[in-house]
Amino acid sequence: MNKIFLRFSPILFLGLIFFSCQPDEEKPIDYPVVSDYSGEIVSDWGEIILKLSKECPGFSPPVVARAMGYIGVGLYESMVPGMPEYQSLQGQLEVFPLGTIPAIESDVPYNWDLVANATLAKLVVHVFPNASAENLDLINEIKQKWDSKYELESQDVIDRSVAFGEAVGIAMSDFSDTDSYQDAYLNNFPSSYVPPTTPGSWVPTPPAYQPALQPYWREARVWMKVNLEEVLPAPPPAYSILPTSPFYLEAMEVYETVGHLTTEEKTIADFWSDDPQTTATPGGHSLSIALEILRIENGDLGLGAVTLAKLGMAVNDAFVSCWNAKYIYNLIRPITFIHTNIDPDWEIPLNTPPFPEYPSGHSVQSGAAAKVLTDLFGEEHSFTDNMHLSRGDIDGSPRNFESFYDFADEAAISRLYGGIHFRSAIEVGVDQGIEVGANIGEIQFKR
DSSP: OHHHHHHHHHHHHHHHHHHHTSOOOOOOOOOOOGGGSBSHHHHHHHHHHHHHHHHSTTOOHHHHHHHHHHHHHHHHHHHGGGOTTBOOOBTTBTTSOTTSSOOOOSSSOOOHHHHHHHHHHHHHHHHSTTOOHHHHHHHHHHHHHHHHHTTTSOHHHHHHHHHHHHHHHHHHHHHHHTTSOTTGGGOSSOTTOOOOOSTTBOOOOTTTOOOOSOTTGGGSOOSSTHHHHSOOOOOOSOOOOOTTSHHHHHHHHHHHHHHTOOHHHHHHHHHTTOOBTTBSHHHHHHHHHHHHHHHHTTOBHHHHHHHHHHHHHHHHHHHHHHHHHHHHHOBOOHHHHHHHHTOTTOOOSSOOOSSOOSSOHHHHHHHHHHHHHHHHHOTTOOEEEOTTTTOSSSOOOOEEESSHHHHHHHHHHHHHHTTOOOHHHHHHHHHHHHHHHHHHHTSOOBO
């Protein structure tokens, strides 16, 4: 036994030396991922987006919604390489082909706050091209704030992150220009449109008697074509001046509701009016709610990017889908019908916006926003809406909601209280919006 051991021990010894000298298996390098970063940068940029939506001339509700879509998708695409569970939307969506967004370098670290900052700095300026000098200064301040936060970061990481973010911002800006609506803010009221003159058709309304706003918006880009091609509500009640007809009875409901408004109903009408140039428009109101939820939930950068993408696409598609229906049905507004057939001196709390009645734009966009926010945060997510807290011209006191559908229903019914819409436009509009939001929910964000 001893002789055998001595004979083989040198081999065993050499084997031990051989195996002990083998290098350790390579371990994957643990680079930062997007979820390692807070959502604070989304909050900062979200606030400037709300400000621009309110203050940039010509940014009507459809135009704001368009901007929200490109910003949300652009931010998401800049983040998705650092989100292992998620995938690009390129190629998934027919309108968003592969190769639209540049590829990232592999196996090197990125600072995802710096990527987001650079992307948004390029993209926000592009989709709000008429931002004032004051707001451009604010945009630069936000960019510098986040750049300076990481000034001690490795210079290689800084340069790489900023370069990729800028490349995505430029690519998405270029893509936004291919929908032919990059200058829509300059021409909300195209003179080429001639409205129909059949009985019951929309006509300009007091007090401004403006022409039709964005009558060709159905041609704007939708993120999911199904939201234009397959989401069309059934026709409204048939136009009639007979006092017993469903249409006339709906008009009487608007007339009587406005004539007996409670203080609460008047507050609701004002709170949800969201007029352009006075507020960030209805789409901005939904963005404000989303930003509030992200702050409450301490949502990380990844959740912020997904939220802005889904909400932006939903609100964009809601307005295209709604405007398609509006200009198919071209229905008369309550104020016109009531002045002509019921009471020529009737007054309403709000100004009727300059486009056809059916369906309600507030209802469609609120339903779409409620659906995607419910999918993200849950069915019974209560929250407080602080959108108008700083306003002095209305009662902007915070309003509490038990769910996102609760807010959508109140935003929708506010248009009855304001004398803006018939009930059918309100109820059908919410359902249409939920359908739009459900279609956005079919997109495979996760792998």
